[in-house]
Amino acid sequence: MMAPFFKFGLFGDEASLVVAFVIGIGFGFFLERAGFASARKLVSQFYLNDLAVFKVMFTAIVTAMLGVTYLSWMGVLDLSQVYLVPTFVVPQIVGGLVLGAGFVIGGYCPGTSAVSIATGKLDGLLFALGLLGGTLAFAELLPHIQGFFSMTSIGTTTIPVYFNLPYGLVVFAVVLMALGGFYGAGLIERAFAKRA
Amino acid sequence: MTVRTDTADVLAAPVADDHAAVREAAPYTNPYLAGIGLGLVLLAAFVIMGRGLGASGAFKAFTAWATNLVAPGYAHSRTFLADYLSDPTTSPLNDWLVFEVVGVFAGGLISALLARRVRLGVEKGPRVTTGVRLLLAFGGGALSAVGAAIARGCTSGQALTGGALLNLGSWIFMLSVFAGAYGLAYFVRGEWR
Known part of the structure; x- marks a missing residue:
C-alpha cells in the first residue's frame, strides 16, 4: 500500500501545487480534444443530436472507477484515503437542478468555461464572470438558507456502503449501465440527427 | 520578368494550400x-x-x-x-x-x-443576438455557481470525481444536473437552434 502518494507523505504541499498544474493540463487537454470548449457541442447533449457529453463523461467515470477498483484490490491504493465529498441529499438534488439549468442557459459548466476561454470564446468569459457574480450572490444568500444548506446530511458514504451491496457488484452494474447507455446513445443520435 | 512570374506561380500554389490548411480546424x-x-x-x-x-x-x-x-x-x-x-x-x-x-x-x-x-468568437444559435447570448452566458454562469455551492461541487468535483468513486451524493447530483438541463432545454431552444 503506497498510494495515494501525497497522503503517504511522498511529497509535500508545495510539490502538490505543481502536481495540480500538471493534472490540470491533462484535464483541460482532453476536455478540448472532446470538443467541450464549444457551448453548442455541449448543449447538443440536451437536444439529443450529439451525446458526446454523456459518452465522454461515462467513459471517464468507468475508466477511473475500474482503475481505483483494481488498484485497491491489488493493495496498491488505499481507497479510504481518497477524499469523498459528504452527501447532503436535498441540497445536492436542488444544487444539481440549478447547475443543470445554468448549464443549458449558459452553455458551459465551470470546468469547460475555462477551456472555452482558452480557445477564444467570449461567451465562455462571460460565463466565468457569471460564476464570480454567482459566488458573491451565494455568499450573501448563505446566512439566510443555512437550515436548507445543511439539511439531510448523511456524511461521507458510497452507493455500496449506503445500500449494503458488494462493491464489485455496483462496479459491474455501472459498467453494464454505461455500455447500455453507449448503445442507446447511438440509437438516439441517429433518430434525432435529421432535426439537428 | 518572365522568370519572376514563373517563380511566383510555382510558389503560389503550395502557399495557398498551406493557408487553407491553417484555417481548417x-x-x-x-x-x-x-x-x-x-x-x-x-x-x-x-x-x-x-x-x-x-x-x-x-x-x-x-x-x-x-x-x-x-x-x-x-x-x-x-x-x-x-x-x-x-x-x-x-x-x-x-x-x-x-x-x-x-x-x-x-x-x-x-x-x-x-x-x-x-x-475569437461567440458560441450561439442563428436566431439569437450576440448581446442576448452574452447576457445568458453570464446568467448561466451565476446560476451554475449557486448550484455548485449548494451541492458542494460541480460537474468536475461532484459528477465526474464522485461518480468514479461511487459517491452517493455525487450520483444524486449528476442525475439532477441532467434532469435540470433536460427540463429547461425546450424553453431556451431559441438560444441554440
Whole structure:
C-alpha cells in the first residue's frame, strides 16, 4: 500500500501545487480534444443530436472507477484515503437542478468555461464572470438558507456502503449501465440527427 | 520578368494550400478515446493526490481573493468567502484547485493550438443576438455557481470525481444536473437552434 502518494507523505504541499498544474493540463487537454470548449457541442447533449457529453463523461467515470477498483484490490491504493465529498441529499438534488439549468442557459459548466476561454470564446468569459457574480450572490444568500444548506446530511458514504451491496457488484452494474447507455446513445443520435 | 512570374506561380500554389490548411480546424477526438484519456487523468489524481478533479472551488477561491482586495471587511464578514481568508500568511490563490484550473486553461490552449481551434468568437444559435447570448452566458454562469455551492461541487468535483468513486451524493447530483438541463432545454431552444 503506497498510494495515494501525497497522503503517504511522498511529497509535500508545495510539490502538490505543481502536481495540480500538471493534472490540470491533462484535464483541460482532453476536455478540448472532446470538443467541450464549444457551448453548442455541449448543449447538443440536451437536444439529443450529439451525446458526446454523456459518452465522454461515462467513459471517464468507468475508466477511473475500474482503475481505483483494481488498484485497491491489488493493495496498491488505499481507497479510504481518497477524499469523498459528504452527501447532503436535498441540497445536492436542488444544487444539481440549478447547475443543470445554468448549464443549458449558459452553455458551459465551470470546468469547460475555462477551456472555452482558452480557445477564444467570449461567451465562455462571460460565463466565468457569471460564476464570480454567482459566488458573491451565494455568499450573501448563505446566512439566510443555512437550515436548507445543511439539511439531510448523511456524511461521507458510497452507493455500496449506503445500500449494503458488494462493491464489485455496483462496479459491474455501472459498467453494464454505461455500455447500455453507449448503445442507446447511438440509437438516439441517429433518430434525432435529421432535426439537428 | 518572365522568370519572376514563373517563380511566383510555382510558389503560389503550395502557399495557398498551406493557408487553407491553417484555417481548417481538425475534427474532435472520438468521444470514447477522449473519455479514456480524461478517466486516466482522473485516476492519476486519485493515485497521486488522493483527491479528484474540480473547477468551481477555484472560482470560489478567486472570488474570495478578489473580494478581499476590494473590500476586505466585507469578504471577512461572509462565511462562504472568509473560509479562504482564515490564514493571513497565505493567499487564497495558494490553493490546489486554483493551480489545477490554471492547468486546465493551459491544457485547453495546447490542445486547441495543435488542432487549430483557437478563434475569437461567440458560441450561439442563428436566431439569437450576440448581446442576448452574452447576457445568458453570464446568467448561466451565476446560476451554475449557486448550484455548485449548494451541492458542494460541480460537474468536475461532484459528477465526474464522485461518480468514479461511487459517491452517493455525487450520483444524486449528476442525475439532477441532467434532469435540470433536460427540463429547461425546450424553453431556451431559441438560444441554440
